Amino acid sequence: MIQLSLWLACIACLIAGAAYYLRPKHLLTQYVGATAIALHTFSLAQLLLNNDGFSFLTIGLLIAIIGNSLLWLSNRDKDLSLLLGTAFLLGAVIIALNAIQPWDLMQLHSNSWGTSTHILVASVAYSLFTAACGVGILLAIQEYQLKHHKLKQLLRVPPLQVLEQLMFEFIWAAFILLTVTIATGFYFIEDMFAQHLVHKTFFTITSWFVFLGLLLGRHIAGWRGQLAVKLTLSGFFLLMLGYFGSQIALQILQD
16 A cells, blocks of 8 residues: 555656646646645655654655645745746655665654654755755746846746745745754754764754855845855755765664
8 A cells, every 4th residue: 555655646746747847837737736745645644654663765755745835835826837847756756765665774763742843843944945945046047047148048937036035935934943943953852962963963053054144144235146046055955964964874884
């Protein structure tokens, strides 16, 4: 049943990704996207109910669901079809990896509601930062094409001001949740600087300072455009390096 639900969700995400590329404004495309998200969510629920613990691939599945849902909702009044198409295709890849399990991944266990809350809040924060990065990349490409007068190559995206506003909305929400993530981590996890967590803690806190600097720079100096996108991508890279890099290193050490 788990394998069937995963592969159905994978196929649905592939169809949704293609629909958003080919027929972005069609009402049926929105329904296809909603169906893909529903199957994606059901497959994750099956995994969590039947597995004793979770791996970083399972967390990746959760992040993909939240990110796709946020973009799907935002797409209702903004044309984010290009970004949604890419997001659904990436979601299909993550689902497929969970289905085939190419690595013998270490299972993480959490019997504490506090630790579970910490993981959930962190997943939502990562999803928001992922969405912000996606919007930021579209913003950077569109701005580059406008500056170089490549009007015939303009992407199918909202105006620059709308993209920039959406990116910072995602960043603000994600930054607040990242702050909660760090606070709950120190409160519920016994030793955040233990040997197996020190890299994750370091990169997460460093990322927090990068985003803090970006938001202060935006408020005080009006930072925007390419600079804002570069800082967003840098902070996101540090955050992902802290989580997924640490998990991969732990997996190698366990082997």
